[in-house]
Amino acid sequence: MTAVERYYFFTGSQRRIRDGLTDLGYVLDAAGDEAWQGTFYDTHSGSLFRRGIRLLGIVDPAQWRWLRAEPALAADALTEEGPAVPPPPDDAPVEWRGQRLLPVLRVSVRRKMHHLTARSGQVFELSVSEASFARPLVREWIAGRRLVCLSVPDGQESEVAVIGSFLRDLFRLKPMTQDLMVYGLEVVNALLPGAPVPARLKLKTGDTLRQGGHKLLSRQAFKMRANIEGARMDLDPEFVHDIRVATRRARFALRLFGEELGQAEAEALRAELAWIAGLLGQVRDLDIMRWNIHRHADELAGRPSVPAAIREHMHSVRTEALAALNDALASERFGQLLTQLERIATDEGGQPPSEPSRRINDAAPPLIRAAMARLQRWLKRRPAELTPAQLHRIRIQFKRLRYTCEFFNDLFAEAFTAAINHCVDFQDCLGEHQDAQVAQARLREMAERLAQSGGNQPETLIFVGSMIQRLDDVARDCRRIFEKRWKQFPRLIADIDASMEPGTGPEAAD
């Protein structure tokens, strides 16, 4: 079922609106009361939200309802088909077209409904609603303002604009500029799905390096805050991953901008970030390992199921690691860390540098070229001779190049973004190599621990052996891919260099 809904904040009396619409030639019939509770769902990255689409799961009667946030959005942008399972009553994640949909916002609506018949014979639905909202898995409801909702089936929008004008200009109802989900998120003080970075934290050409450093660190703090709740509720492993990525970026930004932000404070913050990064790493590494083991077990001959001893062991270790992480995320120490990240390089926090700060667009190219130069040194070595430890170091250098480029992405044109994506290809290939190495070591450790605890069954040992062998093959494949890609690295450097030339920035493109 699809529909376009327009909301207005209700003020005044229902009678005035009813009489006014009747005078204008509309026929208004009471159509009963309705009450329902539902949950808005989206992917972790907010991909539905970004497309202007909302997916509402109503529990009773069970139905998935697709809504268009913008009336201008083409009706065929929506699909009639919802997830295969009915909306779960407990806000559990659901699968849809291979994607994991997570609960974003709970909504409870009571509405008095009316059928509104226009002179043209078109029938609309006009209701006065009382909506309350709650964060997922939180039972505390927060009431919003009373709303008037005009709802129209797809393809019958012509009269809606006219009725909308009457409601706004004649009956003085203030239109709600957002849709119900975005309004609800505002009511419960939650971020939008995918936590898009606010415009104030985007770099501008005229920013100084100090201002740039402040924005980049605030952006990481913003991303961390956006994912805390999901990580603590363990809604999806991506929440932990996103906090970890933001932590890494923040650490690297402090390293890159340390001089501008105040070296002593930057070092202290880096140490604090290392503390939380360690705890995040423990959970994330186990998530990756669990995912790798299940994936590669499917590729083994006979597709053996993962032995219960391994599954239980991984589960118990992860539960322990997650509990420690949750304590840390809820701690005052972590809260202070985020506040410090947001305050650094503002008037309230941090020591100003003795010399005036350089402009960010002058400073960016040398910093990016320095990161590229560090990687270029490896070009002298034959890739086949590189040890796993050296490949890991190259991976870290790629990550630093990528982060440096991404920090300054707002300043350059699309060609620069394309070059960053090539960096990601290198990093992914080396990342999989490293994950395979780590997983092998972990499996060996695990086998030893299980043996010590006397729970080591022959089937477990056979599984561990085959898995280590499989991971070894994976690492070898990754190395082969890297060796081929490595030949293209000089071209990547040339592309990045060219995309930083003056006159290629977004302003030049305008």
Add this chain to the structure above:
Amino acid sequence: MRVAFLSDIHANFPALCAALERARLLRAERLVVAGDIIGGGPHPVEVIRLLQERSALAIRGNVERKILSLQGKARRQKRWLKRKNAAHLVWTARQLGDAEWEWLATLPDFLHLDFDSVRAQVVHGTPQSDEEYLYPSVTAEAIRRAGIDPVARALVCGHSHIPFTKMAAGIRVINCGSVGRPVDGDPRGAFAVADFVGPAIRCPRIVRFRYAVADLVADLAERAVPGARGGEYLRGIKLRGV
């Protein structure tokens, strides 16, 4: 009797609502509209329906005349759509339903209204043409030659979008200005109010009022009205011929 004279609404519904609200606060008993009700703005249907509902006495302006000439004329519509200054008329024509066309067709070119013992002649431009303008500089001689109803003591017009009221050749001339498309550098809408008491016309005056220009500008963009420039409404000026 207090009468509110409105003109040149140009399909600006927020402005019309604000004007009617002000007229209500001024206790106006009658509502007279001197043409150019639609055209150029995003709300032709809303404006017509509201005027119908308020039982306004209205005449057609040059814009309604042109739009009526488009009714059922697909080829003309296609041709006008290519003309920079006429595309908005085609857009307006395509928004109207049967009821709106019917109402437009019933509008007279002018009205002779008797309030108490005073007759007022209501035209869009001048008594001779809906395309001629009356500006504040109009002379007594020009009024004498304008072909006004000899019994009329007041001439009410619009079209120029420049509001004024003055006595010339013994006639009270009232140009209502424009409710929805002011061009005198003041973005506020304008209409006129006059009290008809016995044989006298008392306190004829121009009323300026604010309205939600931002809503109008948003609707112009959302409904993609051809040739509309939101900046003109925000500044109360005209950058090019309409």
